[in-house]
Amino acid sequence: QVQLVQSGAEVQKPGASVKVSCRASAYIFTSYGISWVRQAPGQGLEWMGWMSTYNGDTNNAQKFQGRVTLTTDTSTNTAYMELRSLRYDDTAVYYCARSTRYRGRQLIDYWGQGTLVTVSS
Amino acid sequence: EIVLTQSPGTLSLSPGARATLSCRASQSVSTSYLAWYQQKPGQAPRLLIYGTSNRATGIPDRFSGSGSGTDFTLIISRLEPEDFAVYYCQQYGSSFTFGPGTKVDIK
Numbered sequence: 001q002v003q004l005v006q007s008g009a010e011v012q013k014p015g016a017s018v019k020v021s022c023r024a025s026a027y028i029f030t031s032y033g034i035s036w037v038r039q040a041p042g043q044g045l046e047w048m049g050w051m052s053t054y055n056g057d058t059n060n061a062q063k064f065q066g067r068v069t070l071t072t073d074t075s076t077n078t079a080y081m082e083l084r085s086l087r088y089d090d091t092a093v094y095y096c097a098r099s100t101r102y103r104g105r106q107l108i109d110y111w112g113q114g115t116l117v118t119v120s121s
Numbered sequence: 122e123i124v125l126t127q128s129p130g131t132l133s134l135s136p137g138a139r140a141t142l143s144c145r146a147s148q149s150v151s152t153s154y155l156a157w158y159q160q161k162p163g164q165a166p167r168l169l170i171y172g173t174s175n176r177a178t179g180i181p182d183r184f185s186g187s188g189s190g191t192d193f194t195l196i197i198s199r200l201e202p203e204d205f206a207v208y209y210c211q212q213y214g215s216s217f218t219f220g221p222g223t224k225v226d227i228k
Contacts, residue, residue: 035217045158045166045209047217061216095165102171103153105213109177111165 002026004096004112011118012086019082020115022096029077030054033099035108036070036081038092046092050099050106051079086119093117123148123212125220133228140197142223144210149190154214157186157195160222161206169208170195200225 007021022034036048049060051070058070069082079096093114099106124147134140144155152173158166168177170186173193183198197204205227210220 037219044221045160045211045219047219050217059216105154106217107156107168107171107213108211108217109168109171111167114165 002098002110004098004110006094006096006112006115009116009118011120013121014086014088014119016086017082017084018086018117019080020094020096020117022079022081022112024077024079024098027098029072030074033101033106034070034072034079035097035099035106036068037095037097037108037111039095039114040089040092043092048081048094053079083117086117088119091117091119123150123215123218125210125212125218127208127210127220127223129223130221131224131226133226134200135228136200136202138200138228140195140200140204140225142195142197142208142210142225144188144193144195144220146191146193146212150193150212151214152189154212155186155188155193156211156213157184158209158211159204159206160209166209197225 003025005023012018030053035050051058053072071080095114096112097108098110100109126145128143155173157170160166174186185196207222207224209222
């Protein structure tokens with residue numbers, strides 16, 4: 001079955017960067033996009049960005065423009081999300097999710113298990 | 122940006138009851154681009170419904186979705202113990218936005 005396995009929890013200081021990985025299996029990696037969604041403690045879901053694993057196109061939420069970089073390594077079926085200049089309010093669980101093309105748009109259909117990123121001095 | 126609001130914030134019901142969850146958009150959303158997700162504590166969200174009314178793979182038929190324009194509804198016809206969770210609507214027609222969620226808890 002489709003699996004997205006994310007890297008482990010991270011603790012970073014304010015101003016630092018974090019890079020979360022997401023390894024996909026049981027499907028053709030380059031046939032689906034990868035989205036990133038975060039969830040602050042006790043809060044709702046916030047979409048951060050999307051990347052085409054086929055051609056590298058990206059679309060990031062305006063809120064994260066200039067701070068987030070999405071990349072993929074098709075040789076290992078792994079997607080990465082790097083967030084820079086971390087702030088305390090970036091503390092959240094970060095999810096990668098598979099995006100499938102549905103009627104010309106990207107539908108999120110499978111999710112990774114989440115990676116807790118804690119920003120603390 | 123399309124803003125989604127969900128009501129009620131919390132729905133307290135008994136197993137076997139019918140749950141009706143509402144999602145309202147700040148502007149019209151194509152029926153093709155409205156989804157619902159279920160999230161249980163400590164777990165990732167799970168896709169329930171896409172394209173307003175299509176159940177995702179493996180989703181039981183007690184879950185149904187409907188709506189158009191700016192008003193959408195998720196109905197759980199008879200709540201099972203495993204259905205007590207938080208439900209999010211999402212639009213994916215114009216970028217992506219999620220609603221704030223409706224928590225369905227046990228009365």
